[in-house]
Amino acid sequence: MSRDTTRPRRADARRNVDALLDAARAVFDTSGVDAPAKEITDLAGVGVGTLYRHFPQRADLVKAVVESGIDAVADAAGPLREAHEPPEALDLWIHRFAELLATKRGLASALHSGDPAFAGLPGYFTGRLRPILSELLIAAGVREDIDAEDVLHAITQLSQPVPGRGPEHGRRMVGVFIDGLRASP
Amino acid sequence: MSRDTTRPRRADARRNVDALLDAARAVFDTSGVDAPAKEITDLAGVGVGTLYRHFPQRADLVKAVVESGIDAVADAAGPLREAHEPPEALDLWIHRFAELLATKRGLASALHSGDPAFAGLPGYFTGRLRPILSELLIAAGVREDIDAEDVLHAITQLSQPVPGRGPEHGRRMVGVFIDGLRASP
Amino acid sequence: MSRDTTRPRRADARRNVDALLDAARAVFDTSGVDAPAKEITDLAGVGVGTLYRHFPQRADLVKAVVESGIDAVADAAGPLREAHEPPEALDLWIHRFAELLATKRGLASALHSGDPAFAGLPGYFTGRLRPILSELLIAAGVREDIDAEDVLHAITQLSQPVPGRGPEHGRRMVGVFIDGLRASP
Amino acid sequence: MSRDTTRPRRADARRNVDALLDAARAVFDTSGVDAPAKEITDLAGVGVGTLYRHFPQRADLVKAVVESGIDAVADAAGPLREAHEPPEALDLWIHRFAELLATKRGLASALHSGDPAFAGLPGYFTGRLRPILSELLIAAGVREDIDAEDVLHAITQLSQPVPGRGPEHGRRMVGVFIDGLRASP
DNA sequence: GATGAATGAGAATTCATTCAT
DNA sequence: AATGAATGAATTCTCATTCAT
Numbered sequence: 065m066s067r068d069t070t071r072p073r074r075a076d077a078r079r080n081v082d083a084l085l086d087a088a089r090a091v092f093d094t095s096g097v098d099a100p101a102k103e104i105t106d107l108a109g110v111g112v113g114t115l116y117r118h119f120p121q122r123a124d125l126v127k128a129v130v131e132s133g134i135d136a137v138a139d140a141a142g143p144l145r146e147a148h149e150p151p152e153a154l155d156l157w158i159h160r161f162a163e164l165l166a167t168k169r170g171l172a173s174a175l176h177s178g179d180p181a182f183a184g185l186p187g188y189f190t191g192r193l194r195p196i197l198s199e200l201l202i203a204a205g206v207r208e209d210i211d212a213e214d215v216l217h218a219i220t221q222l223s224q225p226v227p228g229r230g231p232e233h234g235r236r237m238v239g240v241f242i243d244g245l246r247a248s249p
Numbered sequence: 250m251s252r253d254t255t256r257p258r259r260a261d262a263r264r265n266v267d268a269l270l271d272a273a274r275a276v277f278d279t280s281g282v283d284a285p286a287k288e289i290t291d292l293a294g295v296g297v298g299t300l301y302r303h304f305p306q307r308a309d310l311v312k313a314v315v316e317s318g319i320d321a322v323a324d325a326a327g328p329l330r331e332a333h334e335p336p337e338a339l340d341l342w343i344h345r346f347a348e349l350l351a352t353k354r355g356l357a358s359a360l361h362s363g364d365p366a367f368a369g370l371p372g373y374f375t376g377r378l379r380p381i382l383s384e385l386l387i388a389a390g391v392r393e394d395i396d397a398e399d400v401l402h403a404i405t406q407l408s409q410p411v412p413g414r415g416p417e418h419g420r421r422m423v424g425v426f427i428d429g430l431r432a433s434p
Numbered sequence: 435m436s437r438d439t440t441r442p443r444r445a446d447a448r449r450n451v452d453a454l455l456d457a458a459r460a461v462f463d464t465s466g467v468d469a470p471a472k473e474i475t476d477l478a479g480v481g482v483g484t485l486y487r488h489f490p491q492r493a494d495l496v497k498a499v500v501e502s503g504i505d506a507v508a509d510a511a512g513p514l515r516e517a518h519e520p521p522e523a524l525d526l527w528i529h530r531f532a533e534l535l536a537t538k539r540g541l542a543s544a545l546h547s548g549d550p551a552f553a554g555l556p557g558y559f560t561g562r563l564r565p566i567l568s569e570l571l572i573a574a575g576v577r578e579d580i581d582a583e584d585v586l587h588a589i590t591q592l593s594q595p596v597p598g599r600g601p602e603h604g605r606r607m608v609g610v611f612i613d614g615l616r617a618s619p
Numbered sequence: 620m621s622r623d624t625t626r627p628r629r630a631d632a633r634r635n636v637d638a639l640l641d642a643a644r645a646v647f648d649t650s651g652v653d654a655p656a657k658e659i660t661d662l663a664g665v666g667v668g669t670l671y672r673h674f675p676q677r678a679d680l681v682k683a684v685v686e687s688g689i690d691a692v693a694d695a696a697g698p699l700r701e702a703h704e705p706p707e708a709l710d711l712w713i714h715r716f717a718e719l720l721a722t723k724r725g726l727a728s729a730l731h732s733g734d735p736a737f738a739g740l741p742g743y744f745t746g747r748l749r750p751i752l753s754e755l756l757i758a759a760g761v762r763e764d765i766d767a768e769d770v771l772h773a774i775t776q777l778s779q780p781v782p783g784r785g786p787e788h789g790r791r792m793v794g795v796f797i798d799g800l801r802a803s804p
Numbered sequence: 805g806a807t808g809a810a811t812g813a814g815a816a817t818t819c820a821t822t823c824a825t
Numbered sequence: 826a827a828t829g830a831a832t833g834a835a836t837t838c839t840c841a842t843t844c845a846t
Contacts, residue, residue: 077805100840111807116842173358176411186413210425217414218422221406226361228371229402237403237426240395244429259825262830285815296832301817303830447826470819481828486821543728546781556783580795587784588792591776596731598741599772607773607796610765614799629846632809655836666811671838673809 081118083108088129093167097126097174097182123182126174130185133164133171134192141196150203155242157200158215161193162223162238166231172220190216201245209249266303268293273314278352282311282359308367311359315370318349318356319377326381335388340427342385343400346378347408347423351416357405375401386430394434451488453478458499463537467496467544467552493552496544500555503534503541504562511566520573525612527570528585531563532593532608536601542590560586571615579619636673638663643684648722652681652729678737681729685740688719688726689747696751705758710797712755713770716748717778717793721786727775745771756800764804 087108091099101122105112119125140160144153165172174182175189190213198212222241223234272293276284289310290297304310325345329338350357359367360374375398383397407426408419457478461469471492475482489495510530514523535542544552545559560583568582592611593604642663646654659680660667674680695715699708720727729737730744745768753767777796778789 074805080806101842102840105808112842113807113844114805117805122841176409210421214414214418214422217411217418218407218425221409222403224361224406226402229399233399233402236395237399240403240429240432241422241426242429243432244425244427247425247428247432259828259830261824265831286817287815297817298819298832299830307816444826450827471821472819475829482821483823483828484826487826492820546779580791584784584788584792587781587788588777588795591779592773594731594776596772599769603769603772606765607769610773610799610802611792611796612799613802614795614797617795617798617802629807629809631845635810656838657836667838668812668840669810675838677837 077118080108080110080114083110084115084118084125085129088125092126092129092171097171123184126182127185127188130168130171130174131188133168134189137161137164138192138196141200145200145203150200150205151246154200154204154206157197158219158242159235159238161197161216162219162234165220165223166225166234172224175220176217206245207247207249210245215245262303265293265295265299268295269300269303269310270314270317273310274353277311277314277356282356308370311367312370312373315353315356315359316373318353319374322346322349323377323381326385330385330388335385335390336431339385339389339391342382343404343423343427344420346382346401347404347419350405350408351410351419357409360405361402391430392432392434395430400430447488450478450480450484453480454485454488454495455499458495462496462499462541467541491553493554496541496552497555497558500538500541500544501558503538504559507531507534508562508566511570515570515573520570520575521616524570524574524576527567528589528612529605529608531567531586532589532604535590535593536595536604542594545590546587576615577617577619580615585615632673635663635665635669638665639670639673639680640684640687643680644723647681647684647726652726678740681737682740682743685723685726685729686743688723689744692716692719693747693751696755700755700758705755705760706801709755709759709761712752713774713793713797714790716752716771717774717789720775720778721780721789727779730775761800762802762804765800770800 084104087104087110091104091107095103101112101115104125105115108115115125119128137157137160141153141157144156144160147153148156175186193216194212197216201210201212201215202208218241219238222237225231226233269289272289272295276289276292280288286297286300286307290300293300300310304313322342322345326338326342329341329345332338333341360371378401379397382400386395386397386400403426404423407422410416411418454474457474457480461474461477465473471482471485474495475485478485485495489498507527507530511523511527514526514530517523518526545556563586564582567586571580571582571585588611589608592607595601596603639659642659642665646659646662650658656667656670656677660670663670670680674683692712692715696708696712699711699715702708703711730741748771749767752771756765756767756770773796774793777792780786781788
């Protein structure tokens with residue numbers, strides 16, 4: 065069900081790729097997606113050349129870091145639909161999704177930056193999650209004037225942490241938004 | 250009631266400051282608040298030195314650009330309350346506010362960046378708008394578990410334009426959120 | 435005997451020139467002769483334009499500041515020769531001269547910089563002091579293989595304060611040098 | 620006995636570092652230690668980035684340039700003492716030292732600038748040379764009221780070239796000073 | 805395949821000097 | 826005459842990306 069990015073076959077190469085991904089995850093959380101490449105390679109204990117070999121474009125790295133998260137969210141939909149009534153399933157899934165965004169500082173801005181450096185990212189994001197959310201929305205019987213992709217973006221934005229307010233903030237705002245989805249147009 | 254930033258007295262200086270503010274507004278919209286200073290001065294038809302004379306810190310420029318927008322939104326509240334019923338006034342004001350944010354790309358990120366360069370901006374923003382929104386919310390009789398500052402931030406985020414979706418998008422998402430505010434907790 | 439720089443006739447202009455000279459003296463002592471012009475005009479409470487009106491070249495200002503000191507040293511020779519035996523007069527005058535240099539931080543480097551910005555300064559300096567020192571040296575009967583201008587420069591250098599050593603340092607080094615002048619070639 | 624700064628291991632890197640040091644030496648002589656970095660890198664035929672990689676702080680470069688000179692002077696003492704009588708050894712060593720200073724325009728000012736960018740330089744200078752000079756002074760049996768560090772500074776200053784006078788000038792002034800050291804207090 | 809050195813295009817900032825008011 | 830605004834060249838430093846080892 066999940067991604068199957070081609071990985072290097074040599075053991076040391078694979079090790080480096082993993083180290084880079086781990087480092088990138090950490091650095092993205094700390095300093096955002098615009099962090100200097102050096103910061104990542106230093107943390108990974110690897111030369112910059114190695115980064116560029118495995119991820120020629122900056123977007124490739126971001127994509128790789130992000131995709132696993134997106135996949136996990138996508139995969140969560142099935143179980144939720146089986147275990148809960150549609151309205152509740154929708155609710156839970158959206159919060160699950162929001163949680164991903166909240167912890168990946170910078171993902172949202174990468175998604176919306178329009179920066180060609182991140183080309184491909186929004187496509188993967190939308191392609192993977194829109195169909196799933198679309199079905200959840202229909203099943204839950206909410207208003208039909210709002211399309212799934214719009215909701216995806218809205219939640220992406222609402223779940224961004226605001227400095228000075230706790231993590232609760234995003235959660236509650238998303239809740240209000242879901243209430244709005246249940247209202248009649 | 251509106252901004253009254255101390256302006257230079259000499260006519261040419263005032264002209265330059267205005268040109269810089271206009272240019273900054275335009276550039277911020279286009280390239281975000283991190284745009285190179287040169288881009289702004291070129292557009293303003295002014296030397297870089299002039300920018301630094303009037304706005305020694307990057308934040309000073311952003312602040313000046315932003316504050317006029319904030320002030321205009323704040324000032325809009327009075328007339329709206331006089332001309333409309335409370336629920337409608339709330340609705341109109343929030344959209345008015347969202348419109349500001351939508352056209353000022355980067356304002357939202359400056360507000361949330363946590364960057365010390367923009368210290369003071371969030372304070373001005375909140376200080377000016379929270380009291381106004383707070384009254385509007387109470388008058389409109391919406392749910393009371395959501396505080397005005399949270400709404401401010403939520404709208405700020407929702408109104409950000411998403412590349413690939415028209416300006417309609419933000420407007421509609423804000424509409425959904427307002428509907429959510431009207432729902433019972 | 436002393437300088438007679440043409441001074442402006444209008445009272446306010448004269449006041450400004452004096453303020454600038456005082457400020458320059460202070461700033462040169464503090465930050466050296468390379469200090470930004472603005473620093474001087476701010477201290478003088480005067481616009482930069484005023485500085486450039488009265489001292490079109492940077493050297494003009496330095497010269498003006500310095501010349502009064504040089505003149506005073508030059509003028510000191512006469513009385514010393516009348517009151518003391520030649521060897522002692524030489525000794526006292528050199529120390530008097532060294533004292534000037536020691537308190538005018540940056541004068542020495544301006545003198546030796548070769549920087550065209552200070553054109554004219556060395557000329558005034560040498561023209562005024564060499565003849566005087568020359569006579570003193572001859573009268574004192576010291577070795578004749580060392581010319582007065584060389585001594586001027588040597589004392590200039592030796593009297594420069596060294597960070598971390600007290601003002602005594604310069605005085606003692608100058609003393610050693612004078613002893614050397616008394617030795618046979 | 621001499622410097623053993625950790626050098627890069629890669630051949631090209633080492634070549635660049637050497638080129639930079641040579642260029643810096645030349646440029647410092649010509650334009651002083653405040654010369655623009657670009658001037659140095661151009662002369663070295665190297666990108667600016669390379670300079671900053673090897674010498675992140677301006678002081679690092681100055682230090683490297685200076686230390687080799689200091690070390691060479693320090694190392695010269697031994698042979699001189701073996702080959703000459705103490706008074707002559709002192710004489711020769713001081714001139715050797717003066718020669719270093721004379722050709723390294725700007726070294727003296729860096730040493731005395733008090734600029735925090737050059738912190739550490741004076742310490743190295745003094746730490747390395749004072750003990751050596753101290754022994755030479757004692758061995759030569761000169762007056763004992765002048766301490767080695769003072770002599771170090773005095774020679775540093777005296778050996779500075781004066782624009783308009785040949786290199787002879789410094790040499791002769793140093794000679795006079797040494798004669799002064801031989802006089803009785 | 806890995807490394808990290810080299811490159812150089814930007815970006816920010818300062819300040820001497822000119823000139824409109 | 827005084828003022829201080831404007832200019833822009835000059836300088837420092839950073840970092841993405843390439844490429845020799």
